[in-house]
Structures are given as C-alpha cells and as structure tokens.
Amino acid sequence: MSYEIELNEKQIGKILSKYTSMKYKIDKIIDSSKDDIDIRKNYCLSFEDGSEFVLKITNNSFTTPQRIKGWKVLSELYKDNEIYCPQIKEIENGQCYVEAISESGKTYIAYLEEKKEI
Structure with a gap:
C-alpha cells in the first residue's frame, strides 16, 4: 500500500536546492512506508x-x-576506517537534514544520502 507524501515537485526541488544547484532527474521512487504515521x-x-x-x-x-x-557521524567513522558506508550529504550550514512542511501542515524530515554501491 502506498502512503502519499504531501510534498509537491516544487517543494522537493526546494529541498534539493539546499544541497546543490545541479540539475537532477528522479530515476526511481521507493515507498517503504508502513502506515500513515x-x-x-x-x-x-x-x-x-x-x-x-x-x-x-x-x-x-x-x-x-x-x-x-x-548516522552521519557513524558513516564517517566507517569511511575513516576504510569500510564502505553511504555518506549523508551536508547542506551549506553544516546541517545534514531539512525540515519541510506540506501545505496541510505535516512536517517531513528530508536528508540526502549517497546511493548504495552494488
């Protein structure tokens, strides 16, 4: 069952603009929601x-x-010890997450992580 995220494409672009100004494309969406909470x-x-x-x-x-x-600190410790672990990207102020509020007032936490190597 899919639970809709209430953020629109413009809001997702705004989140990504905190991390980078590069153009992007969405390759795949994976919904692993358990329920509406x-x-x-x-x-x-x-x-x-x-x-x-x-x-x-x-x-x-x-x-x-x-x-x-x-998780960011832990992933950096793994990397420092030459163990692969996807890194969490920081935004310009050193934070590693963004809070986004949907039009209905629901707050989401968003963060950007390297895609896992296969």
Missing part, C-alpha cells in the same frame, strides 16, 4: 555530474534530526 519515501536521483543520491523523506517517530546526525 510511518512515512518513508526514497527518491533515487542522478545528477548532471553523474553522481547518484537518494533523497529520503520521512515522517515517523524513528527518524529524528538527532539520529540523522548520529
């Missing part, structure tokens, strides 16, 4: 420079700004 939507993106990222947009009790920061 556990929204998890992943936009697999490719950018004009050939890089690939996943924009993760969530509204649930598990994905918090503190956890995203912790």
Whole structure:
C-alpha cells in the first residue's frame, strides 16, 4: 500500500536546492512506508555530474534530526576506517537534514544520502 507524501515537485526541488544547484532527474521512487504515521519515501536521483543520491523523506517517530546526525557521524567513522558506508550529504550550514512542511501542515524530515554501491 502506498502512503502519499504531501510534498509537491516544487517543494522537493526546494529541498534539493539546499544541497546543490545541479540539475537532477528522479530515476526511481521507493515507498517503504508502513502506515500513515510511518512515512518513508526514497527518491533515487542522478545528477548532471553523474553522481547518484537518494533523497529520503520521512515522517515517523524513528527518524529524528538527532539520529540523522548520529548516522552521519557513524558513516564517517566507517569511511575513516576504510569500510564502505553511504555518506549523508551536508547542506551549506553544516546541517545534514531539512525540515519541510506540506501545505496541510505535516512536517517531513528530508536528508540526502549517497546511493548504495552494488
């Protein structure tokens, strides 16, 4: 079952503009939502420079700004120890997430992560 994210394409573009000014295309959308109080939507993106990222947009009790920061620190520790782990991209002010509010007032947390290598 699919649970709609209430953010429109313009709002998604605004989120991505916090990370980069590069043009992008959405390759695939993966909806792993559990129900209407556990929204998890992943936009697999490719950018004009050939890089690939996943924009993760969530509204649930598990994905918090503190956890995203912790995942970022952990992924950097893995990288420092030469263990592959997708990195979470920072926005211009050093934050690693964006809060977005839909027209209906629902708050989503979004963050950009490197696409997992296969």
